[in-house]
Each structure stands twice: as C-alpha cells, then as structure tokens.
Amino acid sequence: MTAPLTRAWQGVRWYLKEFTGEARWDDYLAHCAEHGHTPMSRREFERKRADAAEANPMSRCC
C-alpha cells in the first residue's frame, strides 16, 4: 500500500536533486570512491561549479 507512495516520493526527490544539480555532489563522491581519490570539501566543489556557471551563462527566453 505504501510502497508505490514511497517509490513516487523517491522519484520526485531524485528528480529534484538531479534538476537542481544537488546530485552532482553525490556523483562526485561516487566517482572519487571508485577511483580512490580523496574528494575536496563540498564548499570547494560548489565554488568550482559556481565559477563554471559564471563563464557559461544560460540564456533565458521570453
């Protein structure tokens, strides 16, 4: 009975995290774990992402 609801909730959560880019941090951690790198701090990671966004403006239409 609750299983479909839980799954739907997880789906929404997954979508929102992917959509906002929050999931990128999880991806990065997974990537580091896989290759045995020591990950940088989250603060540092998000700053790098913000700097990339600075150089690459997303156009918004009318």
Add this chain to the structure above:
Amino acid sequence: MLLPRGDAGVTAGVEAQMAGTMTKTDDGGGSSSAGSGRSRPSMKSVLIWTAVALVGAVCWGVLAIARGETISALWLLFAALSSYAIAYRFYSRFITYKVLRADDRRATPAERLENGVDFDVTDRRVLFGHHFAAIAGAGPLVGPVLAAQMGYLPGTIWIVVGVIFAGAVQDLTVMFFSMRRNGKSLGQMIREEIGLVGGIAALIAVFAIMIIILAVLALIVVNALAESPWGVFSIALTIPIALFMGLYLRVLRPGRVLEATGIGVALLLMAIVGGGWIQDTALGETLTLSKEWLVLALVVYGFIASVLPVWLLLTPRDYLSTFMKIGVILLLAVSLIVARPVIQAPAVSDFALEGTGPVFAGSLFPFVFITIACGALSGFHALISSGTTPKMVAKESQVRLIGYGGMLMESFVAISALIAAVVIDQGLYFAMNSPMGATGGTAESAATFVQGLGFDTTAQSIAAASAAVQEDSLVSRTGGAPALAVGLAQIFSQAFGGGGQAFWYHFAIMFEALFILTAVDAGTRVGRFMLQDTIGNVWKKFGDLSWRPGNIIASAIVVGLWGSVLYIGVTDPLGGVNQLFPLFGIANQLLAAIALTLVTVLLIKHGKLRYAWVTAIPLVWDLIVTMTASYQKVFSDNPAIGYFAQRTRYADAQAAGELLAPAQDQAQMDQVIFNSTLNGILQSFFAVLVIVVVVHAAVVIAKAIRSGGLPTTEEPAVESKLVEPAGLFPTAEEKRAMAERDQLVGAGAGRSEAEQK
C-alpha cells in the same frame, strides 16, 4: 500529462535501432532498413490513438460550430492537448527518424566530449525540465492575451497549428543539427554553412533583436508595477530573498539547493501576502512609483545584476523563477479542470477583420501571427536549442522529447494564457488593454470608450474589478500581464473557492515579473558576452571575459540600449505596448526565419531535398507573415499601422501648428514623430538583415541542389556505448537493454538508479 503515454516509443525505439546508418551519406536511394523494419502497431495502440483523434475531432468540431452561445474553455484545452498528442506521436517521430535520421548508435557530443561542465550526459527527463525552463517565460503568457482582441479562435488555431508545424519543428531540427556539430551556436552554424556575410547579418540581427525583446519584456513589468505598491513591494523583496539564497548556498550550506529554494519560495509567498498589508501605509505610499521611476530602477538593477557574480543573484533567482514557473503551470492546469470557466470572448471579433482593434492595430493576417510568437513559433528558442541543450543530450533520438516535446509544453502554457484572457469580462479586457490615449485613464472615460466598442460594461463594474484585486485602477494596464493576472485570479479563486482574488492577482503579477526579471538578467549577461566577443575581434583586451572594465563597459552598453528603448516605450503618448509589441513579435519571428533558413539549407546540403518541405513550409509561411507585417509597418499609408505614415501625419499637423490627440503639447508631438521614425527604421533594418541571410542561403541551396548535396561541418560518427531510452517512458525492449547494462556496470553507477524506480 501532456505527453502521450500509450506506447509512443515502442515502435520508435525499435526503428531507431534499425534505421540508423553509421555512414554520413544517408538517404542514398537504396538505404534499406528505415521503413521495412517497422513493427505492426498493437491493437491497444490503435485503439488509444483512435480515441485521442476522436476527442480532438469533437473538440475542434465544437469550436468550429459554436457561434453566439457560450461554451466552456475546456473545449479549447482538450482540442489543443489531443492535437499535441497526435503531433508528438506521429509527426515528431517522422521528423526524428525519417527526416533527420537520429541514430542511437552514434555517440552524442555529451558522451564523446563529457567534461562535467558544459558537455555532460544528462538524464532526458532532467534535460527536458532544463530546456523547458530556458525556453518558456513571460512570452507565451502575454502574446496570447493581446491576441485575444481578435477573439479566441484565431489565436487558438495559430498556437496549435503553429507549434506543430513550425515552432516545435524549428526547435527540434536546430537542436539536432547543433548536436551533430558538437553544440555549435546558431550564429556559428550560419557562418560555416551559409557564409560569412550571412553569418555577420545573423549576428547583428540576434543582438538587435535581443535588445528589443529585453526592452519589451521590461516594458511589460513596468506597466504591471506602475502605481501598484503591492506589486512593487513583493517584486522588490525577491532581490533580498535571492541574495539570501545566494549567500546560503555559498557560505552557510553549500550546494543544498532544495533547502535554499524551499526557504526562498516560502519567503516569496510571505512577500506577496505582506504586500497587501503595507499598501495603505506610509511605506506603501513610498512604493507607489511612476513608470519613469520604475524604468530607472530596472535599468540600475539590470546593470548591477549583470556585473555581480552569478552565484549571488542570478543563479538563486533562476531557481526561484523555475520552481514558480513549474508550480504555476501545474496549478493552472488543475484549476482549469476544476473551475471549468466559460468563454466570454467571441470566436472571431470584428477587430480581426477590420484591423481597428485598440490593443494593437492591423488585421488578423498578418498580425495575429506576429502578436503570438512564443507558444507558436519563437526564433529566440533557436539560440537555446543550439549551444547549451545539445551539449547535454544523452542519445540522439532524445531530441524528439526535449526539442519537440519541450516546445509543445510551452504551447500548452500559451493556450492556458489565452483561456485566462477570454474568460474575463470582455469590456474589462478592452478597458485594461487599450492605451491611455484611448481610454482616458478613469473608470468613467474607459466605460464610455468600451461602450463605444459595443460592450455594456459600466464604470461601476470596472471600478469593482479594480477593487476586487485591490488596485487603484485597472484602466489601461497594458502589456497583457495585468489582464492575464485578472483572468488567473478569477480561475484560481473559482477553483479553490474562498475569494482571495487580490492575493491571486498579485501572485500572478509577481511570477510574471519574476520570469521577466530573470530573462532580463540573463539576457543582459548574454548580450554582454556577445558584445565582448564581437568587439574582441578588433580589440583583443575587450574580449577577455575576466577583464573587469570590459565587463562593466559592455554591460553598460547593453543596459543602456534596452533601457533607452524601454524609456521611449514607457513615455510614448500612443502607448508603448501598442507601438513596440509588433516590433517585438516581428523581430522574434524574423529570428525564426533565420533559424528555419539554416535548417532548410542543412537538410538540402545533407542530400535530403525530398524532405526539405518539413522546414521549408514553415519558413515560407514565416517569411510571408513577417515580410507582409514589416511591409505594412513600413509602407502602409494607414497611420495606425505604418510607422512612417504615422510620422507624416504628426509632422504635417505640427507644421500646421496643430495638436493631434493623444499628444497634449508640442513636446509630445515631437516624441511621436521621433518614435515612429525610430521604430520604422528598426523595422526596416531587421527585415533587410533577414533578407540578406535568406538571399545568401538561396545561393547555397541552388548549389546544393545542383550537386545533390554539399559537404557540411557535421562531426564524424563515433560509436555510442551508452544505453538510454529514447522517449519519456522506456519501452519493454529498452528496459531489458538497461537491465543488461546495469548488470555489466554493477552497482554504484549513479545514473542507472533512476531507471530502476
């Protein structure tokens, strides 16, 4: 859901596997597999699509025969939805697999060049959301509202037919060709595929059109916020809210976007409620701003926003705006079904045929097709469909969902906005959307004016409508945003009960202004990059994006340009929206003409002459519409339509020492003369640029036809290793393939989790 569920992808997926040819010379006569491998449609599929077609036919039938009696707006909605479903299922599939030959065995640039920054394999559903958020804003909300002066039918037909055969086709094909060229921009593709002169003309056109679009968008905000302390208060608060979110994400809790956005949205709703409390206080009085002050505020804001780092203001505002956008669209879809509003407007009004409408001048052809650009055909989308989005597509066939499907979704927004405009009292609609010079500005004079148009709206009912949304006056609140807000307030309060019209009105104003300010921020920044890049060709230092003085000068130029057009519009005695909106619509669709020219050239260069009609028909139609409109705006001897005729009329009167209404003194006469001249020159300039591009393209097309195709800059095929579904819902076969992939990859692959839910 908007997109057809059924088994839209079943056969498509299979066909994609078979149709794919790894060679570049596709379409060479004997190329075999495309059609022959098609599986027979299942009984279930036949039944579902017959049912959808029947629903569509019945809805269109009702719209066609209903005359004089009132009908429910749901007929409009379902006529549109079933048409979209059929177009997506059949036409977009034909374009994707037969015309473009999307090939999922070919790696996309996202897969080949993945760098985690701009080239980044992205889940198709996530990318659909990103792309939709980038293309849809205030445009599809305001154009249909203005076009409602011609009745509900012309707008509806153009939105639905236009999107299916023109707008969505443009977005899809531009995205596909850009994807095959590593995500090159529209300007780059034109330079490489059509030639340098065409490329330069296109570059200038893109920049100039962007300035006009930014100015008109800002004009809509100014018209919605002038003399409205409630609106100004809630919009002004979006700035500190966005700054707070920016700092939250930078300093307090880096990366927690959902948290920050949740807080931001909650604060935003409080800001709307708060506006109602402050409007009668001293603060409210201070925030009662004239249009001129608002222009100044917007220009200063626009400049500061474009030189601040993006993380501080632009990015958090974009999160807010995107979530509001999606929230409002869902809310509106639900409310329409619940409230089932009744259409008040006629199917086709007299203004459509006579061309004497007060909202904008000109008859149905070509002006309905100009006024509704976004939602039916929007050239600006070509800038987003080339460049950003194609660098993130996982599989080639997904451009169908993202490009075509994303545009259908925007069209749905446009239909909803049209519905909101045609369900309000039509006397009120004209009192709100006619320029000040016509309505006289008071409830009494406006009532006399709309009675003259043939409506029995009284001064009392206009005043009552203003009081219901707690605005001092709704008379001549042009630009479409306030009329839409009144319509939405009516639909929402019907759907949810309990009145609250004033809250919903300001809620609607707030989100429209939020979209527009986000577009203005981002547009100014993109304009700045373009300017720095272009001037950088002659003055190297200026092209360095990290050079502060360069940023500041370029930003100031861009803001100065749209700011002056905005100021001209706001102070125009004839009404800025009436004068500038046609220029905006024509500019946007001239850009579409440039984009459609490019994709037509590419189809022919790739040797697909027999399929070139897919983009050539919308191109020819768009050229007929925009060139007729441009011709009329420049050469018409009717002063209400032709900019130069208007100039002559006012100049002659001035020479004779007379004053012509609505000008009240000689200074305003000068203003009308100056503005009409400027608008006329801009109009001619845009049209000439497009003709330059088209003529150059025609030469290339002739060459390509003679030699049966020409080499292009398409990247060579590289085999893809990714396994991803093509459509929104994976087919049984795709599920099997993904399960196999997951077994191979093993656990821990982040992206595959999504598919298992």
